[in-house]
Amino acid sequence: MNRVLPVLTVLFAILVIWYGAAVILNRAWVLDQAARSGTEVGFGQMLHETMTQERPVLPAPHQVAKGLWDGIAGQKITSKRSLVWHAGVTLSATLAGFALGTAAGLLLAIGIVHNRAMDMSVMPWAIASQTIPILAIAPMVIVVLASLGIKGLLPKALIAAYLSFFPVLVGMVKGLRAPDGMQLDLLRTYSASQGQTLRMLRLPSSVPYLFASLKVGIAAALVGTIVAELPAGATAGLGARLLSGSYYGQTIQIWAALFAAAILAAVLVMLIGAAERATLKRMGFVR
Amino acid sequence: MSWQGWAAILFWALALALNVQIANRYGNARWARVFVPTLFGITLLVLWQGLVRGLAVSPVILPAPSDIAARFVQSLPLLWGDFTQTILKGALSGYVIGCTTAVLTAIAVDRFPFLQRGLLPVGNFVAALPIVGIAPILVMWFGFDWQSKAAVVVVMVFFPVLVNMVAGLAATDALQRDLMRTYSASYRDALLKLRLPAAMPFLFNGLKIATTLALIGAIVAEFFGSPTRGMGFRISTAVGQLDLPLVWAEIAVAALAGSGIFGLMTLAEKAVTFWHPSQRGR
Numbered sequence: 001m002n003r004v005l006p007v008l009t010v011l012f013a014i015l016v017i018w019y020g021a022a023v024i025l026n027r028a029w030v031l032d033q034a035a036r037s038g039t040e041v042g043f044g045q046m047l048h049e050t051m052t053q054e055r056p057v058l059p060a061p062h063q064v065a066k067g068l069w070d071g072i073a074g075q076k077i078t079s080k081r082s083l084v085w086h087a088g089v090t091l092s093a094t095l096a097g098f099a100l101g102t103a104a105g106l107l108l109a110i111g112i113v114h115n116r117a118m119d120m121s122v123m124p125w126a127i128a129s130q131t132i133p134i135l136a137i138a139p140m141v142i143v144v145l146a147s148l149g150i151k152g153l154l155p156k157a158l159i160a161a162y163l164s165f166f167p168v169l170v171g172m173v174k175g176l177r178a179p180d181g182m183q184l185d186l187l188r189t190y191s192a193s194q195g196q197t198l199r200m201l202r203l204p205s206s207v208p209y210l211f212a213s214l215k216v217g218i219a220a221a222l223v224g225t226i227v228a229e230l231p232a233g234a235t236a237g238l239g240a241r242l243l244s245g246s247y248y249g250q251t252i253q254i255w256a257a258l259f260a261a262a263i264l265a266a267v268l269v270m271l272i273g274a275a276e277r278a279t280l281k282r283m284g285f286v287r
Numbered sequence: 288m289s290w291q292g293w294a295a296i297l298f299w300a301l302a303l304a305l306n307v308q309i310a311n312r313y314g315n316a317r318w319a320r321v322f323v324p325t326l327f328g329i330t331l332l333v334l335w336q337g338l339v340r341g342l343a344v345s346p347v348i349l350p351a352p353s354d355i356a357a358r359f360v361q362s363l364p365l366l367w368g369d370f371t372q373t374i375l376k377g378a379l380s381g382y383v384i385g386c387t388t389a390v391l392t393a394i395a396v397d398r399f400p401f402l403q404r405g406l407l408p409v410g411n412f413v414a415a416l417p418i419v420g421i422a423p424i425l426v427m428w429f430g431f432d433w434q435s436k437a438a439v440v441v442v443m444v445f446f447p448v449l450v451n452m453v454a455g456l457a458a459t460d461a462l463q464r465d466l467m468r469t470y471s472a473s474y475r476d477a478l479l480k481l482r483l484p485a486a487m488p489f490l491f492n493g494l495k496i497a498t499t500l501a502l503i504g505a506i507v508a509e510f511f512g513s514p515t516r517g518m519g520f521r522i523s524t525a526v527g528q529l530d531l532p533l534v535w536a537e538i539a540v541a542a543l544a545g546s547g548i549f550g551l552m553t554l555a556e557k558a559v560t561f562w563h564p565s566q567r568g569r
Contacts, residue, residue, distance in 0.1 A: 010406050010409050025428075117303075117306050120319070131498065132499070132546065133503040133506055136503050136506035136522070137534075144348065144526070147529075227507060230507075239420075246424075249427070254423055258424075266412065
């Protein structure tokens with residue numbers, strides 16, 4: 001209760017501000033319409049009209065909720081107007097890319113921990129590449145790959161993979177180095193091979209780090225997929241839905257797609273969080 | 288494959304052997320720490336150049352580094368114009384506004400534990416969302432010029448900085464706060480002399496995350512509409528004209544700007560948080 005009440009208060013405040021902003025931003029259009037038809041609008045009438053426009057500047061929360069509900073429950077799942085279908089397209093590319101990026105990050109991290117030359121040459125570049133706004137060129141990668149005849153899921157998954165790769169790499173290098181000298185020495189006294197040390201000590205002790213970076217990685221993969229869906233010509237996915245909404249001024253559609261993406265991100269992060277708690281509990285990290 | 292390709296592969300093998308030798312023998316020396324990654328970077332460029340030339344890859348798919356460098360030098364004024372439009376006007380102004388508001392909000396929130404408990408989970412949640420998606424809405428509201436890009440950047444950098452700053456302001460331990468109380472320090476004194484300095488490592492962590500986000504926000508927002516200059520605009524139109532060297536030149540500018548701003552932030556962090564264990568003893 002101590003934690004729920006403040007969160008609910010903040011959410012309520014956001015809702016109130018949102019309604020207020022909707023009235024203020026949409027008022028100009030209502031007044032304009034009234035002036036054209038030569039009628040006066042009272043305050044109550046104006047409030048009502050700011051919340052029921054077809055293409056408001058800022059849709060009121062209940063309009064977005066209705067748009068979201070229509071998109072999720074009001075359509076057949078196979079319909080192109082169904083947000084579930086679009087979210088499914090985005091989700092499949094996100095998951096494919098996430099799996100690819102995580103696997104690559106894991107492998108490279110294992111290589112880096114075991115090979116000094118690799119560590120010294122790759123790590124500085126891996127960290128430096130974090131400062132490059134690589135996401136911004138995602139649409140270009142899509143177009144170039146499409147001109148090579150590679151279309152559909154793969155190009156989007158590649159960008160998602162690239163984005164989820166670095167958090168996993170950096171986190172896992174840290175995690176695989178987490179065992180302290182005493183534990184490593186113990187395994188050496190057992191004359192354990194490098195492979196055995198990796199399997200029995202390094203990998204288990206890196207699990208908390210792995211989950212922390214997986215959470216960052218899946219959020220990054222989703223953002224990457226959505227941006228990758230932006231280039232003109234894409235017709236499926238939440239990113240394409242955002243773009244077509246912005247072309248035709250369908251603000252409610254944009255907001256609904258945005259919230260669908262937010263829900264998707266939250267569900268993915270929560271799923272990994274649940275897996276994290278269950279795994280760490282069984283491994284004895286949490287007491 | 289022609290001779291350039293084989294030469295590049297030979298160079299790669301030699302450089303790899305040299306790097307392994309140096310890493311194993313002089314791994315702890317300072318010069319080796321600079322030399323090994325530099326040689327690795329050069330090797331990648333040589334390999335890229337040699338393979339593109341050797342396999343005669345079409346420049347429409349992947350231009351060679353020398354083509355990109357030539358295009359870069361040739362279109363410097365164009366690139367500079369795009370740089371001022373996107374980075375200086377869009378990203379930097381948004382970055383400054385967003386980070387300042389986030390820090391001020393964090394200080395305000397910090398006075399009320401109730402707000403802090405409420406805002407922190409919400410902020411953490413929002414920080415993980417695909418906020419770039421808000422770009423089309425803000426472009427609709429603020430027009431095509433740099434103001435809308437700055438607005439996207441403000442929203443994108445706000446939450447990471449806010450979350451880090453709130454965590455930073457809570458980072459002092461009870462002993463330190465008790466000490467301030469025994470000095471009968473006012474809220475302002477305690478804030479200025481203890482809690483703000485203690486929050487600085489956290490703040491810089493947030494600021495560094497925000498630099499990349501700011502560039503991404505400014506460039507992606509241009510895909511939803513922009514005047515006829517700017518890096519995002521140039522990238523999307525140059526792709527349309529299959530002028531890939533120009534696209535890569537823009538990417539090089541973005542990379543330079545990104546690591547430049549990040550480097551500035553690291554320098555500022557070193558100057559401000561020189562007392563922190565992570566900055567000492569190097």
